[in-house]
Amino acid sequence: MLPTPDLSHLTKKDLEEVYEPAEDTFLLLDALEVDYDYLKGSKPSICLEIGSGSGCVTSFLGNIIGSTAYFCTDINPHACRCTQRTGKQNNVNIQVIHGSLASPLELRLASKVDVLLFNPPYVPTSDDEVGHAQSDGKIEGAWAGGSGGMQITNVMLSKVKNLLSPSGRFYLVALKENNVPGIIKLMREMYTLTGEIVLQRHAGREHLFILRFSHL
Ligand SMILES: C[S@@+](CC[C@H](N)C(=O)[O-])C[C@H]1O[C@@H](n2cnc3c(N)ncnc32)[C@H](O)[C@@H]1O
Incomplete structure (x- = not known):
């Protein structure tokens, strides 16, 4: 099992203002660990994380892949x-x-991103709430996801291809409330990307999934 990145430099005050790594973060780390051999072996040139929060996920990825270009x-x-x-704390530039x-980065990185990550604000809220949070x-922008929790994710899905x-x-x-089969279907039918569930886990009241998409 790979170690979680060192977050000891983050203060209580930081974690009042920034999303503290939680079960969703750790499930994403576990999914990256499942794909360890592929991620290391494929020598990605460009990795991009949307909504990096504390920086835990990209630092973890950096410790798998090693030196390459990381954007958040x-x-x-x-x-x-x-x-x-x-x-810095984890030696990932x-x-x-x-x-x-x-x-x-959309223009600069078009068709160049080898590993793209997003742990989005996925909690269903009112559209007003997501507007203010954004x-x-x-x-609040860490969780407010609007209708079906998909308002921000849907915009991102349209950019992935x-x-x-x-x-x-x-x-x-x-x-689960985001409609996982619906996301996979949309990505295939609308954007010709194939998707599958890498991991899923119950965490308290949440049923969390990690989905992985690639070109057909
Ligand atoms: C659930 S948190 C995840 C944080 C971190 N990636 C993790 O896994 O612990 C969602 C993050 O997305 C950011 N975020 C929300 N809407 C965003 C947007 N439109 N563009 C970029 N980041 C966004 C939030 O500020 C927050 O840091």
Whole structure:
């Protein structure tokens, strides 16, 4: 079992402002560990995490893959700073960009991303709540997902095909309420990407999934 990245530099105050790694984060780490041989062996050139929060996931990926280009985005400026610090703490050089989804990098990284990661704000909330959370860039943006918990994820799903390299993989965290079979069907029918469930786990009241998508 690979160690969880060192997060000892994050203070209580940081974790009041930034999403603290939780069961969803750890399930994503476990999925990356399931794919350890592929991830290491395929020598990815570009990895991109959307919504990196503390930076735990990309630092973990960095310790699997080793030296390559790591990009992260987050709408929460404090999360951007924490991601940068977590990268440093774990010897992973991460370029962090404050912005929404992949928009700051979409043109530059089109068809180049070998590993794309997103643990999105997936909790069903009112559309008002997601609107405020997205524009405020504070911790509420970590979970407020709007209708079906899919408002932000759906926007990202429409960008994936354009970002992935020919052998690229996209890992997505989802909740049962997000309609996992519906996400897989949408990705196949609308974006010709094939998807499967890598791992699933019950954590308290949440039934969490990690989905993995690639070109057909
Ligand atoms: C559930 S947290 C996951 C954090 C971290 N990746 C993890 O797994 O612990 C979701 C993260 O996405 C960020 N986020 C929400 N909406 C976003 C958007 N439109 N673009 C970029 N990041 C976003 C939040 O600020 C938060 O850091």
